[in-house]
Amino acid sequence: EAGVAQSPRYKIIEKRQSVAFWCNPISGHATLYWYQQILGQGPKLLIQFQNNGVVDDSQLPKDRFSAERLKGVDSTLKIQPAKLEDSAVYLCASSLPGSFEQYFGPGTRLTVT
Amino acid sequence: DQQVKQNSPSLSVQEGRISILNCDYTNSMFDYFLWYKKYPAEGPTFLISISSIKDKNEDGRFTVFLNKSAKHLSLHIVPSQPGDSAVYFCAASPLNTNAGKSTFGDGTTLTVKP
Numbered sequence: 001e002a003g004v005a006q007s008p009r010y011k012i013i014e015k016r017q018s019v020a021f022w023c024n025p026i027s028g029h030a031t032l033y034w035y036q037q038i039l040g041q042g043p044k045l046l047i048q049f050q051n052n053g054v055v056d057d058s059q060l061p062k063d064r065f066s067a068e069r070l071k072g073v074d075s076t077l078k079i080q081p082a083k084l085e086d087s088a089v090y091l092c093a094s095s096l097p098g099s100f101e102q103y104f105g106p107g108t109r110l111t112v113t
Numbered sequence: 114d115q116q117v118k119q120n121s122p123s124l125s126v127q128e129g130r131i132s133i134l135n136c137d138y139t140n141s142m143f144d145y146f147l148w149y150k151k152y153p154a155e156g157p158t159f160l161i162s163i164s165s166i167k168d169k170n171e172d173g174r175f176t177v178f179l180n181k182s183a184k185h186l187s188l189h190i191v192p193s194q195p196g197d198s199a200v201y202f203c204a205a206s207p208l209n210t211n212a213g214k215s216t217f218g219d220g221t222t223l224t225v226k227p
Contacts, residue, residue, distance in 0.1 A: 004156070040219065041220075042117075042119075042202050042204075042219045042220055043157070043217045044217070045214065045215075045216075048214060055214075056214060091157075100145050100147060100162060100206050100215070101159045101162065102159065102215065103158075103159070104157045104158065105156050106154065107155075107156055
C-alpha cells in the first residue's frame with residue numbers, strides 16, 4: 001500500500017513570495033490534515049478535510065494561507081505572501097473516517113529567507 | 114496554552130534497559146491518546162494508542178499507561194533497542210464528532226546507546 005505522498009520535499013523562497021505544497025493521501029482515506037511543524041515543536045493542525053469539505057480550519061492563518069481538496073483526493077496548501085516565521089516543515093496526513101490513527105507523509109521543509 | 118506537554122525534551126538510556134517517556138495534558142475533554150515515533154526526514158508514524166476507558170495497553174515491547182485522574186500518560190519501551198532512537202510525540206484527541214483531530218506535544222528525543 002502506497003503511503004502519503006508530498007512534494008516538493010524542500011523549498012527555499014524569499015519573504016513575500018508565494019509557495020504551494022501538494023499532498024496525495026492514502027487511497028480510500030477520506031480525512032486529510034495539513035500540519036505545520038516548527039523546529040523543536042510538535043505538529044500543529046492547520047486544516048482538516050473530510051472528503052472535499054473543510055472540517056476544521058480554526059488555526060489556519062487565512063490572510064495568507066489557503067488550502068483546497070478538489071475531488072476529495074489530492075490537496076494543495078498555499079502560502080501567499082510568505083513570512084520569515086513560516087519557515088517550518090509542512091506535514092500532510094490522512095486517515096479513515098472516524099479513525100484516530102493518522103498516516104503522515106514525509107513533509108515539505110520550507111525555508112523563507 | 115499548551116494542552117499536551119512533554120516536559121523532557123530528551124532521554125538517553127542504555128540498550129536493553131527500560132525507556133519511560135512521559136506526557137501530561139490539561140484538557141479534560143481528551144479521551145483518546147496516541148504515541149507517534151518520528152525519524153529524521155520522515156513523517157511521524159503511529160506507535161500505540163489508548164482509550165480513556167483503559168489504564169494500560171500493551172503491544173510487544175511498547176506499553177502505554179494512562180492515569181486519567183492525574184491527566185498523565187507514559188510510554189514504556191522494554192527492552193530498549195538502538196533502533197528505537199527517535200523523537201516520540203504524545204497526542205490527544207477528544208471523543209466528539211471530530212474524531213481524529215489530535216493535539217500534539219513537542220516531543221521527546223530518545224537516544225538508546227549500544
